[in-house]
Amino acid sequence: MNRREIVTVGVALGAGLAHGARSERMKPQIGDVLVHAFGDRAGSVISPTDVGRERIFAFALAPDGVVRDGSLHGQLSLLRVDEALMSAKTRPYAAGPILAVSAACTHTGCEVSGWQRDNNELICPCHGSRFAVLDAARVVLGPATKPLALLHIELGDGVIRVAGKFSRRVGPAPTY
Amino acid sequence: MKQPVGVVGFCSLLLLAALPAFTAQYESVTDARLNNPEPENWLMYRRTYDSHGYSPLDEINTGNVHRLKPLWSFSTGLREGHQAPPIVNGTSMFITTPHNHLLALDAASGNLIWRYIRELPEDQVQMHPTNRGVGLYGDLVFMATADCYVVALDARTGEVVWETEVEDYAAGYYMTLAPLVADGKVLVGVSGGEFGIRGFVTALDAGSGETVWKTYTIPAPGEPGSDSWPGDSWKTGGVPVWITGSFDTETGLSYWGTGNGGPWMGDTRDGDNLYATSVIALDVATGALRGYHQYHWNDSWDWDEVSAPLLINFRRGGRSVRGLVHPGRNGYLWFLERLDESIGFVDAQPYVKQDVFTSIDPDTGRPTYDMTKKPGTGKGALFCPSHWGGKDWPPAAFSPRTRLLYIPANDNVCAYMIGEEVAYRKGREFMGTDWQKSTLVLTEEARDYIGELQAWNVDTGEKVWSKTFMSQNWGPVLATAGDLVFMGGTNDRYFRAFHAETGLLLWQQRTNSGVIGVPTTYEVGGKQYIAVLSGWGVDAEREQASLAALGRKSPVVPQGGVLWVFGLE
Numbered sequence: 001m002n003r004r005e006i007v008t009v010g011v012a013l014g015a016g017l018a019h020g021a022r023s024e025r026m027k028p029q030i031g032d033v034l035v036h037a038f039g040d041r042a043g044s045v046i047s048p049t050d051v052g053r054e055r056i057f058a059f060a061l062a063p064d065g066v067v068r069d070g071s072l073h074g075q076l077s078l079l080r081v082d083e084a085l086m087s088a089k090t091r092p093y094a095a096g097p098i099l100a101v102s103a104a105c106t107h108t109g110c111e112v113s114g115w116q117r118d119n120n121e122l123i124c125p126c127h128g129s130r131f132a133v134l135d136a137a138r139v140v141l142g143p144a145t146k147p148l149a150l151l152h153i154e155l156g157d158g159v160i161r162v163a164g165k166f167s168r169r170v171g172p173a174p175t176y
Numbered sequence: 177m178k179q180p181v182g183v184v185g186f187c188s189l190l191l192l193a194a195l196p197a198f199t200a201q202y203e204s205v206t207d208a209r210l211n212n213p214e215p216e217n218w219l220m221y222r223r224t225y226d227s228h229g230y231s232p233l234d235e236i237n238t239g240n241v242h243r244l245k246p247l248w249s250f251s252t253g254l255r256e257g258h259q260a261p262p263i264v265n266g267t268s269m270f271i272t273t274p275h276n277h278l279l280a281l282d283a284a285s286g287n288l289i290w291r292y293i294r295e296l297p298e299d300q301v302q303m304h305p306t307n308r309g310v311g312l313y314g315d316l317v318f319m320a321t322a323d324c325y326v327v328a329l330d331a332r333t334g335e336v337v338w339e340t341e342v343e344d345y346a347a348g349y350y351m352t353l354a355p356l357v358a359d360g361k362v363l364v365g366v367s368g369g370e371f372g373i374r375g376f377v378t379a380l381d382a383g384s385g386e387t388v389w390k391t392y393t394i395p396a397p398g399e400p401g402s403d404s405w406p407g408d409s410w411k412t413g414g415v416p417v418w419i420t421g422s423f424d425t426e427t428g429l430s431y432w433g434t435g436n437g438g439p440w441m442g443d444t445r446d447g448d449n450l451y452a453t454s455v456i457a458l459d460v461a462t463g464a465l466r467g468y469h470q471y472h473w474n475d476s477w478d479w480d481e482v483s484a485p486l487l488i489n490f491r492r493g494g495r496s497v498r499g500l501v502h503p504g505r506n507g508y509l510w511f512l513e514r515l516d517e518s519i520g521f522v523d524a525q526p527y528v529k530q531d532v533f534t535s536i537d538p539d540t541g542r543p544t545y546d547m548t549k550k551p552g553t554g555k556g557a558l559f560c561p562s563h564w565g566g567k568d569w570p571p572a573a574f575s576p577r578t579r580l581l582y583i584p585a586n587d588n589v590c591a592y593m594i595g596e597e598v599a600y601r602k603g604r605e606f607m608g609t610d611w612q613k614s615t616l617v618l619t620e621e622a623r624d625y626i627g628e629l630q631a632w633n634v635d636t637g638e639k640v641w642s643k644t645f646m647s648q649n650w651g652p653v654l655a656t657a658g659d660l661v662f663m664g665g666t667n668d669r670y671f672r673a674f675h676a677e678t679g680l681l682l683w684q685q686r687t688n689s690g691v692i693g694v695p696t697t698y699e700v701g702g703k704q705y706i707a708v709l710s711g712w713g714v715d716a717e718r719e720q721a722s723l724a725a726l727g728r729k730s731p732v733v734p735q736g737g738v739l740w741v742f743g744l745e
Contacts, residue, residue: 113605125605126303
């Protein structure tokens, strides 16, 4: 991850902040824009036109320049799908045909890295759970029992911006 | 990084009634006691350092086991894989659960004494939600955690005395094994062979938590064996250690099994990949590598050989061999010899259908492969046994009375697997296996059985008896001087006792869930108890799902952990 290319000085890394509250480990916040997570373009802003039928992994870039790449719970799958096929539960989170789905599986928290564009399913490699992104990422095949979280995004000025919160808890439920 | 208690703020602790009695009765655990545990106690993962999983208790025996009844039970309140052995010191019992709860119970009454709940990071990947139990030393109890710490608690009160970060969970490291306590140190290995880790075993001082040594399972450039890894592959080559090692107190050497190389496809890391899929001998005092035997080179099948070998002196050709015995995930039963500065090969033979090895070098034990059975990147291959192997992690047991080794096996399940390209990203899955195209494949004989409990005479190298099950078998094994062998592991939720000499089924109890816990036995007040956790999950459940996808009928196995304790009425 090339966070250091982007990070401005000392932001939120100061002493006294709890482990989970560091800016780079926070979930995407309203107003953040989405950037490439990995590869040669890691850290660079994603234009809506970059999002095609291949899945793009994204992190959120905070207004202060910090890329929130410190946790899988901040990682997103950016997908372009057929807007007309989205369910009513899905559409409020989408920016036109573009969807941002949490990459953290709700089963045991693995990265949901598989993408079958032919049937619009995300697949977890760890245990094979499948999620239908057109229908609010509901479970098509277990062992997961809960849908992936959708992130509310919007388009603007050649960027994809975070417009709201996740649709549900990111990752697996806690244990007690 | 060792953290003093007080700034940690990690634990929740419930301290309950009955503490005074519990406190008064707790006897400190010494090296002498670990070396030669009293018959009534079960002080470590397999009870003794030789990993036999055998108890000299015999009140419960072949003549009366039919009268065995549940005496008490205890719900953990948690889902997923309950695999820990109930560890018993006097009247104190310790069990661990998935997500790192540690419970202290009164071993006779079943009263809860205290409960430690580790607060795990919410963004941690829990690929294998389980924990395999505690280690004991002095007045402390040790647990290796999913966020890759070792935590030491006061056995009497559950208060955290120290905790040490072993590695960074965000880089894919985690721990599920029971610590090996030896020579005043707490030894642990790390999981993460699917996440691009570089595996190691480390020893912490039992009193302070300070790191004493750390030995990687993959040599760095310039170290012996480093030429078996190309380029930078050693940095992310996996080779986890996720099962407790054995310990030879005469030589001071501990023996650890090692897991798969990463990514899974061997063609991503051309070479033998030392010390993957091996047994390694580590000097407990220094961590120095004092010998190894690689069961199979350049693994491409996810055949982790993490089960530690049993230390058994067996007979071969008229002589007694200071042996290591290992029923391999690769489907071969390995007989090795403990030598001063090396590990010698004695013999090996398949104990389930295995179609990958075409021969075994009689001097070195190195197998040759049918390369059509070796999957690679973009190259599919069908092979037996499957990636879950002839025996996965559930430990085998050995009875010195019968001279039989009891292997919880699986047969007739093969796999078709094909690799895909994968790039390393910190803390992310790094398997490189195309799961859309990979699948289990059953042999014709799977119509008759998959799971199996096999008994092998270690002196003749011959199979003496076998019990088969339609279900896959994920049951750890306990052997006792009552000439009984206890095992669950099947998806019908039964926990069973077999005659150690004949395999005859003598007793069974249906439980709440599937029994994948390590059974133990102990004695309090002159009465013998059998204890086991029932709580289906992890790979037993995953294999069930994969078998169901092939159309194999399987009962629903409910989740939720319960400790069962049995005795004669």
